[in-house]
Amino acid sequence: MASFIIEGGHKLHGEIVPQGAKNEALQVICATLLTPEKVTIHNIPDILDVNNLIVLLSEMGVKTDHPQPGTYTFQADDVNLDYLQTEEFFKKSGSLRGSVMLVGPLVARFGYALIPKPGGDKIGRRRLDTHFIGIQKLGAEFQYDTERRAYEVKSTGLQGAYMLLDEASVTGTANILMASVLAEGKTTIYNAACEPYLQQLTKMLIAMGAKIKGLASNLLTVEGVEQLHGCEHTILPDMIEVGSFIGMAAMTASELRIKNVSYDDLGIIPDAFRKFGITVNQENDDIIVPAQDVYTIDTFIDGSIMTIADAPWPGLTPDLLSVFLVVATQANGSVLIHQKMFESRLFFVDKLIDMGAQIILCDPHRATVIGSNRRYPLRAANMVSPDIRAGIALLIAAMSAQGTSRIHNIDQIDRGYQDIDKRLNALGARITRI
Numbered sequence: 001m002a003s004f005i006i007e008g009g010h011k012l013h014g015e016i017v018p019q020g021a022k023n024e025a026l027q028v029i030c031a032t033l034l035t036p037e038k039v040t041i042h043n044i045p046d047i048l049d050v051n052n053l054i055v056l057l058s059e060m061g062v063k064t065d066h067p068q069p070g071t072y073t074f075q076a077d078d079v080n081l082d083y084l085q086t087e088e089f090f091k092k093s094g095s096l097r098g099s100v101m102l103v104g105p106l107v108a109r110f111g112y113a114l115i116p117k118p119g120g121d122k123i124g125r126r127r128l129d130t131h132f133i134g135i136q137k138l139g140a141e142f143q144y145d146t147e148r149r150a151y152e153v154k155s156t157g158l159q160g161a162y163m164l165l166d167e168a169s170v171t172g173t174a175n176i177l178m179a180s181v182l183a184e185g186k187t188t189i190y191n192a193a194c195e196p197y198l199q200q201l202t203k204m205l206i207a208m209g210a211k212i213k214g215l216a217s218n219l220l221t222v223e224g225v226e227q228l229h230g231c232e233h234t235i236l237p238d239m240i241e242v243g244s245f246i247g248m249a250a251m252t253a254s255e256l257r258i259k260n261v262s263y264d265d266l267g268i269i270p271d272a273f274r275k276f277g278i279t280v281n282q283e284n285d286d287i288i289v290p291a292q293d294v295y296t297i298d299t300f301i302d303g304s305i306m307t308i309a310d311a312p313w314p315g316l317t318p319d320l321l322s323v324f325l326v327v328a329t330q331a332n333g334s335v336l337i338h339q340k341m342f343e344s345r346l347f348f349v350d351k352l353i354d355m356g357a358q359i360i361l362c363d364p365h366r367a368t369v370i371g372s373n374r375r376y377p378l379r380a381a382n383m384v385s386p387d388i389r390a391g392i393a394l395l396i397a398a399m400s401a402q403g404t405s406r407i408h409n410i411d412q413i414d415r416g417y418q419d420i421d422k423r424l425n426a427l428g429a430r431i432t433r434i
Contacts, residue, residue: 003408004421007430008380008401011291012254014427018242018261019045019418020070020235024197026098027174028204028233029053032062032074033105034178035208037230040073044235048415049098056092056099059083075230081106084114090150100131101171103153104179107140113153130165130172135179137161138187160185160224168193168218168312174201180222181210187222194218195313196265200236207231237262240319241417242287243269244392247323248424249289250278251330251400256427258287267314272324275306276331297333297371305368309338318342322393325349329357329378330400331371338366348390351383355397380405388416395420399429 020043029050032039044050046069054072058064061080065073083089093099094116106113132142132151140155160183165172173193178201180187192198192214199216206212208231211223242261249256250273263270263285270280270287277295281288298306310318318341325337329352339345343364353359355378358370380403385391391413398405407413410433413420421431 001408002410002414003406003434004395004398004410004413005432005434006395006398006405006407008378008398008403008405010399010428010430011252012249012256012424012427012429015257015259016245016423016427017259018237018245019047021045021197021238022047022049022240022416023170024200024235025050026053027101027171027197027201028235029057029074030098030101030105031178031201031204031208032057033076033079033102034109034182034205035228035230036075036077038073038075039208039230040071040232042071042232042234044070044072045238046070046418048411049096052092052096053098056089056096059088059092079110081110081112090116090148098171100128101175101178103131103151104135104175104177107135107153107155108158108179108182111155111157114150115153116148116150128172130167130169131175134163134165134172134176134189137163138176138179138183140179158183158224160187160222162188163190165189165191167191170195170198173198173220177201177205177212177220177222181205181212181224181228182226183222183224185224187224189220189222190218192218192220193312195317196236196239196267200233204231204233207233236265239266239269240317240389242266243273243320244323244396244417246270246273246278246280246287246289247327248396248399250276250292250295250327251396253291253293254289254428255291256289258289260285261287263287268316269320272308272316272320275308276324276327276335277333278327294373295331297328297331297335299333305334305336307336307338310340318345319389321345322348322389323396325359325367325369326352326393326397328369328371329359329397330374332373334368334370336366336368340365345387345390348386348394351381351394352378352397355379355381355401377402379403382406384408385410385412388412392417392420395431399424399431
């Protein structure tokens with residue numbers, strides 16, 4: 001198991017380019033199964049989750065090529081469905097939560113899918129009902145094999161349907177959308193997620209010949225087509241990385257330029273950091289965070305404590321709440337962090353409390369942070385990364401802390417952040433991979 005050793009207290013300086021968006025990459029790579037023609041995708045991040053998905057598709061018989069850094073081609077003209085029955089498939093797909101998005105394309109094009117209960121972050125209950133109920137409404141039959149702990153999905157031909165999703169699930173919407181583009185007739189999806197990742201997937205499917213209306217809205221209307229063709233697609237910059245870098249600059253009182261962020265696709269992320277008193281300047285498509293020794297959290301108009309909560313897009317993404325929480329520890333003022341979606345994602349705060357942070361964990365979903373205004377810098381600590389987003393938050397904490405910290409289980413960080421130690425060391429950080 002790999003670890004990071006972090007010597008805290010070093011300022012960052014320079015510029016950094018965010019990687020391609022992890023969540024979008026997982027969706028659009030799965031979508032390559034919808035056509036036998038070649039699909040080229042640019043700006044694919046070199047991270048564990050994405051690389052594992054590419055290997056999985058390759059072993060399913062999808063022809064993959066890697067002509068240059070960040071660019072892959074996929075051609076699913078000879079998919080081996082027998083591979084789905086192998087122990088190797090069970091092991092690899094079961095360890096990757098993104099593999100659940102193979103169901104929609106496989107059942108739409110081939111009428112069959114088999115998926116083990118997927119893995120991923122241990123951040124609480126992450127049910128698959130939205131995925132499965134939506135695909136069932138299209139006419140697929142689901143059976144759960146208790147012995148193999150796998151879902152078997154069969155269809156003799158999907159039919160368009162009306163559906164109201166019980167939650168605006170990003171991966172659920174993606175899965176249903178990919179299944180519906182080849183279904184016969186009209187599909188109407190209410191309460192659809194509309195994150196930039198979903199918008200990108202929709203644009204790619206339209207470029208492949210799909211007929212979809214309602215881009216960037218919560219109502220998607222799909223007219224099924226008989227087949228899709230190849231296309232070329234470029235993945236957006238990862239907005240979670242952009243937010244993480246803003247948090248790093250604030251916590252280490254550093255000046256940092258984040259380049260080519262696709263600012264218009266960041267939604268309210270920059271304004272959420274501004275509520276913390278952090279200066280976030282836009283220059284063309286770059287973000288500049290100036291060095292700040294003090295940043296003061298806003299209050300509501302009546303003077304009550306600020307609340308930062310996640311919400312479906314265009315609300316604040318839950319993937320950044322861990323970063324906001326750690327940034328608040330050195331702010332001037334207090335804030336209530338309300339993580340509505342996942343009930344275990346805030347449990348990493350005990351590690352921050354060990355580092356000297358003043359945090360009250362109210363319940364599994366809420367934590368109150370009393371900022372120290374840098375009067376009490378965080379102390380170095382020995383920690384374990386429980387998931388991707390908590391892992392990057394702990395890394396930010398360690399970079400700002402006094403002394404040398406160690407973070408174990410950094411494979412969790414590597415799942416979502418490409419060469420993060422090398423890229424931050426180039427800016428002045430002191431991170432050693434063991």
